[in-house]
Amino acid sequence: MTANTALILTLLTPLLGSVLIGLTGRWPNLRETITMVTAVSLFALVIRVLIGLNAGEEIGIELFTVMAGVGIAFNTEPLSILFAMIASGLWVVTSVYAFGYMRGTNEKNQTRFYVCFAIALFGAMGVAFSANLLTLFIFYEVLTISTYPLVTHKGDAKAKAGGRTYLGILMTTSIVFLLPAIIWVYAAAGTLDFMPGGILEGNLAAGSATLLLMLFLFGVAKAAVMPVHRWLPAAMVAPTPVSALLHAVAVVKAGVFTLTKVVIYTFGTDYLAQVPFQEIAVYLAGFTVVAASCIALRQTNIKRLLAYSTIGQLSYIVMAAMVLAPLSEIGAALHIAAHAFGKITLFFTAGAIYVASKKTEITQLNGIGWRMPFTMTAFAVGALSMIGVPPTAGFVSKWFFIAGAMQADNYFVLAVLIVSTALNAAYFLPIIYKAFFKAEDVTLKDHKEAPVTMVAALCLTATLTLLFFFLNGPVLELESQIVGGMR
Amino acid sequence: MLMHLPVLVVLAPLLAAPIVALTRGATWPWLLSTLVSWFALLCAVLLLVQVQAQGVIIYTMGGWEAPWGIEYRIDFANALLLVLITGLASIVMPYARLSVEQEVGAERSPMFYAALLLLSLGLCGMTATGDAFNVFVFLEISSLATYTLIAMGRDRRALTASFSYLVMGTIGGTFYLIGIGLLYVMTGTLNMADLAERLPAISDSSTVRTGFAFLVTGICLKLALFPLHLWLPNAYTYAPSAVTALVAATSTKVAIYILIRFVFTIFGPEFSFGVEPLAEVLIPLAVIGLLSASTVSIGQPNIKRMLAYSSVAQIGYIVLGIAMGTAMGLTAALLHMFNHGLMKGALFMALGAVMYRLGGTHLSDMQGLAKTMPLTFWAFVIGGLSLIGVPLTVGFVSKWHLILAAVELGWWPIVIAILVGSMLAVVYVGRVVEAGFFGEAKDPTRREAPASLLIPVWILILANVYFGIDTRLTVDIAEAAAAQLMAGGVVQ
Numbered sequence: 021m022t023a024n025t026a027l028i029l030t031l032l033t034p035l036l037g038s039v040l041i042g043l044t045g046r047w048p049n050l051r052e053t054i055t056m057v058t059a060v061s062l063f064a065l066v067i068r069v070l071i072g073l074n075a076g077e078e079i080g081i082e083l084f085t086v087m088a089g090v091g092i093a094f095n096t097e098p099l100s101i102l103f104a105m106i107a108s109g110l111w112v113v114t115s116v117y118a119f120g121y122m123r124g125t126n127e128k129n130q131t132r133f134y135v136c137f138a139i140a141l142f143g144a145m146g147v148a149f150s151a152n153l154l155t156l157f158i159f160y161e162v163l164t165i166s167t168y169p170l171v172t173h174k175g176d177a178k179a180k181a182g183g184r185t186y187l188g189i190l191m192t193t194s195i196v197f198l199l200p201a202i203i204w205v206y207a208a209a210g211t212l213d214f215m216p217g218g219i220l221e222g223n224l225a226a227g228s229a230t231l232l233l234m235l236f237l238f239g240v241a242k243a244a245v246m247p248v249h250r251w252l253p254a255a256m257v258a259p260t261p262v263s264a265l266l267h268a269v270a271v272v273k274a275g276v277f278t279l280t281k282v283v284i285y286t287f288g289t290d291y292l293a294q295v296p297f298q299e300i301a302v303y304l305a306g307f308t309v310v311a312a313s314c315i316a317l318r319q320t321n322i323k324r325l326l327a328y329s330t331i332g333q334l335s336y337i338v339m340a341a342m343v344l345a346p347l348s349e350i351g352a353a354l355h356i357a358a359h360a361f362g363k364i365t366l367f368f369t370a371g372a373i374y375v376a377s378k379k380t381e382i383t384q385l386n387g388i389g390w391r392m393p394f395t396m397t398a399f400a401v402g403a404l405s406m407i408g409v410p411p412t413a414g415f416v417s418k419w420f421f422i423a424g425a426m427q428a429d430n431y432f433v434l435a436v437l438i439v440s441t442a443l444n445a446a447y448f449l450p451i452i453y454k455a456f457f458k459a460e461d462v463t464l465k466d467h468k469e470a471p472v473t474m475v476a477a478l479c480l481t482a483t484l485t486l487l488f489f490f491l492n493g494p495v496l497e498l499e500s501q502i503v504g505g506m507r
Numbered sequence: 508m509l510m511h512l513p514v515l516v517v518l519a520p521l522l523a524a525p526i527v528a529l530t531r532g533a534t535w536p537w538l539l540s541t542l543v544s545w546f547a548l549l550c551a552v553l554l555l556v557q558v559q560a561q562g563v564i565i566y567t568m569g570g571w572e573a574p575w576g577i578e579y580r581i582d583f584a585n586a587l588l589l590v591l592i593t594g595l596a597s598i599v600m601p602y603a604r605l606s607v608e609q610e611v612g613a614e615r616s617p618m619f620y621a622a623l624l625l626l627s628l629g630l631c632g633m634t635a636t637g638d639a640f641n642v643f644v645f646l647e648i649s650s651l652a653t654y655t656l657i658a659m660g661r662d663r664r665a666l667t668a669s670f671s672y673l674v675m676g677t678i679g680g681t682f683y684l685i686g687i688g689l690l691y692v693m694t695g696t697l698n699m700a701d702l703a704e705r706l707p708a709i710s711d712s713s714t715v716r717t718g719f720a721f722l723v724t725g726i727c728l729k730l731a732l733f734p735l736h737l738w739l740p741n742a743y744t745y746a747p748s749a750v751t752a753l754v755a756a757t758s759t760k761v762a763i764y765i766l767i768r769f770v771f772t773i774f775g776p777e778f779s780f781g782v783e784p785l786a787e788v789l790i791p792l793a794v795i796g797l798l799s800a801s802t803v804s805i806g807q808p809n810i811k812r813m814l815a816y817s818s819v820a821q822i823g824y825i826v827l828g829i830a831m832g833t834a835m836g837l838t839a840a841l842l843h844m845f846n847h848g849l850m851k852g853a854l855f856m857a858l859g860a861v862m863y864r865l866g867g868t869h870l871s872d873m874q875g876l877a878k879t880m881p882l883t884f885w886a887f888v889i890g891g892l893s894l895i896g897v898p899l900t901v902g903f904v905s906k907w908h909l910i911l912a913a914v915e916l917g918w919w920p921i922v923i924a925i926l927v928g929s930m931l932a933v934v935y936v937g938r939v940v941e942a943g944f945f946g947e948a949k950d951p952t953r954r955e956a957p958a959s960l961l962i963p964v965w966i967l968i969l970a971n972v973y974f975g976i977d978t979r980l981t982v983d984i985a986e987a988a989a990a991q992l993m994a995g996g997v998v999q
Contacts, residue, residue, distance in 0.1 A: 086978050087907070158898035165897070175945050184941075191933050195896070196926045200910060207914045 023072025023079050027094055030065045030104065030145045033058060038138035045131030052119050055134050059115050062141065063108040069149075070101050074498075080151060089211050092158070093151035097214075098501045099284070099353055103277045104148040106360045110269045111141050113477050117368055118261035120473035124375040127259060132169060137265065139166040144270035147277065152212040153202045153286065156278060157194070160242070163274055164190045170262040171255045178257050185254035190241050193248050198239025201232055205286060214281060218288020229287070229295040236282050237301055242275025243338055244331045246308040253327045260371025263323060267330045268364035273356055276337040280352050284502055289344045298342070305339035306436040308332065313443035320381050322370045325447065326363070329406055332440060333359045340421050343433055346503040348424020353499040354492065355417035361485040362405030362414055368478035369399040372470035382451055387460030389452075391467060394475050396455045398482035403448035405485045408441055413488035509553065513566040513579040513635050516550045516589060517645075519543050520628035528621035533604075533613035536620040541600040543624065547631065548593040555586040555984075563991075565637070574698060580637035583988035584841060587981075588634050588764050591848045595756045596627040598852070602963035603749035606859050610747040611659050619659055619747075626652035626753065630761045639687045639773070640697040642765060646683065646729070649761075650676045653754060657746040668741035675728060675738040682725025689718030702773050710778050719783055722769055730762035732789075732826055733796025736819045743815035748859025751811065755818055756852035760844045763825055767840070770829065771992040780832040789830035794924045797823030801931035805938070811858055811868045813935055814851065817894065820928060821847045827921065828909055835912035837989040838982075843905035845981055846893075849974065850902060853967035854890040857883050860956035860964060873939055874946025879953045882961055884943045886968045891936035893971045896929050900975040904982065 021029075037058030044051045072079055073096055080095035096104075118137075122130050143166055146159025164187070172183035206212050208224040220229065241248040255266055266272060283292060292298055309332045316328035337359070340352040372395045373379050373388065389396035405412035418437065425433040469475055488495075523543040527536045557564060558581055566579040581589075603623070611619050629649025633642050654676070658669035691697055693714050694705040709715055724735075731739040739759075743751050770779040779785045797820045804816035825847070828840030858868050860883045865872045876884040893900035906929065913921045955961070974981050 084977050084979075086904070086976075087982065092976065154898075161898050165892070169944075172945070180941065180945055184937075187937070188933075192930055195929050195933075199907075200914070200922055200926065203907065203910045203914055207911060 021068060023069050023077045024081055026065045026068035026072065027079060027096065027149060028081060030062060030069065030108070030149065031094070031142060033062045033065060034138045034142040034145060037062075038135045038142065041134045041138055042131065048130070051131060051134060052115075055115050055138070056112075058138060059108070059112040059141075062145070063112055066101070066104045066108045069096055070105065073097075073101055082151075086154060087206075090152060090154050090206065092155050094146075094149040094155065095151040096149055098498045099277065099281060100148045102353060102357060102495065102499060103273060104145060106273065106357055107141065107144040107148065107270050110264075110360060110364055110481075111137075113480055114261055114264050114269055114364070116473050117264070117371070117477035120471040120477075121259065121261050121371050121375055124471050124474070125259070127173065128175075129173065133173060133259075136166050136169045137261075140170070140265060140270055142166075144274055147274045150214075152214060153205060153282075154212050156281070157198065157202055160198075160274060160278065161194060163242075163271060164194065167262070167266065167271060170265070171258045173259055173262065174257065182254040182257035186251045189248060189251040193239055193241035196239075197235045201235035201239050204232060204235070214285035216285065218284075218286055218291050220287055221291045226291075226295045229292070230297050230300075233287070233292070233295060233298060233301060236279065237304065237338075240275050240278045240282075242271055243279050244272060244275065244308075244334050245304055245338055246311060246331075249308065249312070249331045252331055253324055256321075256323045256327050260323075260367055260374065263326075264364050264367040264371075267326070267367055268360045272330060272334055273360060276334050276341075276352070276356060279338055280341045280349070280356075283341045283344075284349060289349065289503070293344050298344075301342040302339055302430070302433065305335040305342060306432060308335035309339065309436050309440045310443070313440050313447070317443060317447045319447075320383060322373070322380060322382055322385075323367075325382065326366050326370060329366075329444070329447075330359075330363060332444075333363070333406065336417075336421065336440075339433060339436065340424060343424050343428050343430055345424040345428040345430075347420050347427050349503050350496070350499050351417050351420030351424050353502060354420055354495065357495060358405065358413035358417040358485075358488060361481055361488055362402045362412065365398050365402035365478055365481040365485055366406070368474065368481060369395045369402065372474045372478060375474065376470040377467045382454070384461075385451060385454050386458040387455070389455035390460075392469050394469060394479055396452075398478045399455070400452045401482040401485050403452060407444040407448060411486060411489040413485045413492075416489060416492050509557070510566070512550050512554045512557065513564060513581050514568065516547050516554070516593065516635060517628050517632045519546050519550070520624040520631075524621045524624040524628070527624060528617050530617050533608055533616040536617040537600070537604045537607075540620040540624050541597075544593065544596040544600045544627065547627070548590070548597040551586070551589040551593040551631075554581055555590050557581075558583060558586045559984075574696060574701065577636065577638045577641050578698065578700075579635045580700070581635060582991050583984050584767065584992060585634045585764065587841070587845060587984050587988060588760065589631060591760065591845050592627060592630045592634065592757045595753055595848060595852050596623075598963045598966055599749050599753045599856070602752070602856055602859070602960055605957060605959055606748050606863055609863060610661050615659060619656070622652045622655045623750070623753070625649070626656060627757075630757055633761050634764060637699045638697055639690070639699055639702060643680065643684055643687065646680055649758070650680065653742075653750075653758065656750040656754075657742050659750075660745040660747050662745045664741070665745035668745045672738040672742045675735075679725045679728030679735075682721045682728065684725075686718045686720075686722030686725060689714050689721065693718070699768070699773055703775065706774060706778070710774075710782060716783065719774060719779075723766070723785070726762055726766045726769070730759045730766060730826075731819055731822055733792055733800060733819060733823060736796070736800070736822075739819060740812055740815040743818065743855075744809060744812040748855065748862050752852050752855040752859060755815070755855050756848040759818065759822055760848055763822070763829070763840070763844055766826075767829060767837070767992060771837070776832055776993060786830045786832055789826055790921075793823040793827040793830060794921065796820065797827070797928045798924060798931070801928050801935070804935045805931065807935075808871075809869050810873060810939055811855070813939075814854055814858070817932065817935065818847075818851060820932075821851070821894075824905075824909060824925065824928070827925075828912060831912055831916060831918075833912060833916065834986075834989045834993045835908070835915050837992060838985045839905060839908035839912050841985040841988050842908055842981060845985070846901035846905045846974065849967060849971050850890055850893040850900075853964060853971060854887060854894065856960070856964045856967065857887040857890060860960045863960060864953055864956050865950075870939065870942055871949070873942045875948030875951070876943035876946075879948045879951060880955050883956050883964070886961075886964045887943070888940055889968050889971065891940060893975070895932045895936055898975070899972060901971050901981075902975070904975055904978050908982075
């Protein structure tokens with residue numbers, strides 16, 4: 021199989037998988053086997069593309085021409101392969117976890133759930149491998165629409181309201197800001213292809229590019245820069261595997277991936293550096309980091325706390341990408357991976373706690389560490405990664421953020437990183453302390469660990485979080501290519 | 508036979524209509540008119556291929572040369588529209604059998620199908636002809652057929668809807684007639700090509716300018732431009748489902764085509780936009796229309812009426828493209844003309860399936876539709892996404908071009924208006940989707956609509972997706988048509 025065939029198959033596999041899952045809905049075991057087979061083969065296919073990329077194979081396909089100079093086209097480069105690896109790899113883990121969760125909580129409409137999940141992965145793969153902004157936009161919308169039934173899975177009034185905010189903000193921003201931004205790029209440059217160094221240099225006056233940058237920043241609401249972050253807490257009504265999908269696997273990662281991609285391959289870092297007031301983006305992201313952490317500090321619901329933590333972490337990536345220093349671009353790419361491992365672990369533990377004990381509030385967690393030792397240890401690992409403490413994944417990317425800020429002499433970013441680290445510690449450490457060192461409330465019912473598939477999944481992701489600290493070499497080497505090697 | 512294609516599109520249904528009216532029962536009239544529609548579609552497709560191969564086709568009726576006889580002229584713009592009209596008719600006809608049997612009744616079937624044929628031939632005639640008076644004749648044929656068809660709606664209110672359309676439509680037709688009368692006085696010809704040749708010399712005469720004003724106003728009444736749209740919501744709401752689907756998808760489009768023909772071919776863009784303040788008049792009306800009609804559709808309890816208001820809004824987009832007066836804007840308008848036909852046809856037919864099973868199209872009827880009639884519901888969802896302009900649907904392609912045209916001119920407020928319109932579409936489509944998805948069905952035992960309703964609906968839905976992905980055919984033809992039209996006058 022050539023890498024090009026593998027690339028096409030990464031799109032077809034989840035699509036075909038969703039059809040098969042839909043057809044086998046009556047037999048849950050078969051349905052879940054198909055989910056698993058689809059997820060594993062997708063991951064294998066992405067690895068095949070990665071091997072092709074490293075071997076220097078020509079990778080690129082154009083399916084249709086939609087407009088002069090723009091078509092539905094796919095190719096790959098270091099950033100996109102990283103995103104595809106994370107999304108497809110974590111889908112395998114999330115599926116294992118979801119089997120336990122969905123059965124453990126006796127959710128309704130499980131077939132619809134798995135079908136939409138597969139379509140969401142189809143969208144994520146399309147976003148990852150898109151060769152131009154139009155293709156990216158199309159799959160970005162596929163991702164939005166396919167996750168709506170997942171967010172509203174419960175179907176009650178609360179889910180509906182959450183879903184309305186979710187779809188409302190993501191759709192509105194993508195149509196009102198992102199689409200005109202893309203059309204503007206097309207009108208100015210006559211192409212939408214992602215090119216190293218960008219396509220706008222010499223085609224658009226730097227003065228107008230400020231507005232264009234803002235359109236992108238708020239148009240890609242999946243990156244949740246304030247004030248377009250509201251959909252993320254609203255989407256917390258979803259079942260936990262969906263939250264994992266949103267926060268770690270596909271949705272928010274698609275957002276920051278898109279922004280990073282636009283910065284590097286549409287604007288080009290050199291061009292963007294000349295754009296007047298481009299620092300606004302850094303300030304907005306920096307503000308979001310601190311503000312989200314402050315809000316997280318006051319949350320009592322575990323999942324809501326995690327949602328605000330995600331908003332802060334995403335803005336790390338946006339901020340790093342906008343600093344425009346080579347090291348910070350690498351940091352942005354690394355953090356897409358690092359945050360994925362840490363955050364998926366945290367959501368898995370939140371779901372495991374819910375399935376085992378029906379607990380959703382932080383105040384109920386006293387002493388739970390001794391009842392669910394695996395889960396809460398994994399939680400501690402994830403939390404440390406969020407704070408950026410070694411030996412976890414979060415430390416690696418934070419290292420590069422700081423190095424990048426130094427490279428660009430940007431002390432604002434440095435200050436934000438310091439404040440945010442302190443705030444992260446302030447809202448995560450008390451939970452770990454409560455879980456292990458406080459006495460349990462006697463009135464609560466007896467319970468044990470969550471179902472074994474869930475615990476296995478969250479232990480695996482926690483291990484990945486730790487491993488990424490030690491074994492980040494290949495990823496680092498790959499991502500260094502996006503800025504033409506480490507300077 | 509190939510050289511007679513332009514007239515066959517019109518002639519075949521014209522000959523078939525009286526025969527259909529004379530048949531008995533429900534099956535024969537249906538079968539005959541379906542076959543004739545398919546034949547007309549075949550002719551239209553062949554015509555389009557011919558135009559692509561050899562350029563403009565001129566057909567002289569009975570061999571009489573232009574000033575004496577009537578000539579038909581087929582270029583890219585009307586070849587595309589002919590395919591849309593005959594294509595929609597070919598899809599609506601098979602769909603109509605069950606729907607009409609229930610909504611109109613078997614005993615009135617022969618009349619119904621005869622009128623439906625007359626409607627489609629009238630629309631084809633207006634599109635194909637190269638003679639301004641001939642347009643009027645076919646306009647009246649199609650309008651009279653439409654009044655009859657609307658009046659056959661099950662609801663008694665269909666009668667008043669039909670009557671008010673009759674009054675408004677007649678005023679529009681009269682304005683049109685006055686307009687061409689004034690032009691005839693000044694030029695002594697009714698042939699479009701000759702008109703285009705003779706008008707520039709006398710374009711500063713006030714008679715010509717008055718004629719222009721009458722023509723534009725009359726046509727705008729027929730195409731339901733805000734605020735001349737008042738006949739439309741009732742007419743669409745109370746007409747039988749099959750009629751609404753065909754009329755919504757094609758009738759207003761043909762009126763828009765006539766407007767384009769007069770503005771660009773006959774008067775020429777320089778006169779229309781340079782001498783006459785056409786852009787200054789049409790743009791505000793189009794923008795107000797698209798925003799206000801979209802807003803009004805949000806509050807409609809009857810989904811059929813909601814889509815009717817949405818049609819008024821969509822017409823706003825098309826007129827906006829025309830009023831830009833650039834090749835890009837015109838391309839967008841022509842594209843949306845075709846694409847909107849596809850989406851509204853699909854949506855109204857999906858609603859017809861709901862009507863067939865549940866007897867109503869109110870929001871309360873849509874509750875829980877995802878469970879009781881999943882195929883119909885998903886067809887409605889995809890059609891709705893197309894209406895919003897979500898990628899991979901035709902709606903996205905037309906919206907893309909429209910925004911591109913506005914960006915090209917630097918008209919940022921217009922860009923915003925278009926986008927706000929899309930957002931309003933998200934709200935009014937979302938309402939229905941939410942009801943269908945989460946609502947509890949009043950009667951959970953209701954089953955999916957029969958295949959003869961579903962297959963036509965899904966053919967159109969798939970066309971929505973197909974032309975949203977592979978845009979070569981539509982965009983290329985629209986661009987070629989726009990280039991021909993922008994050149995002004997008549998391309999030889």
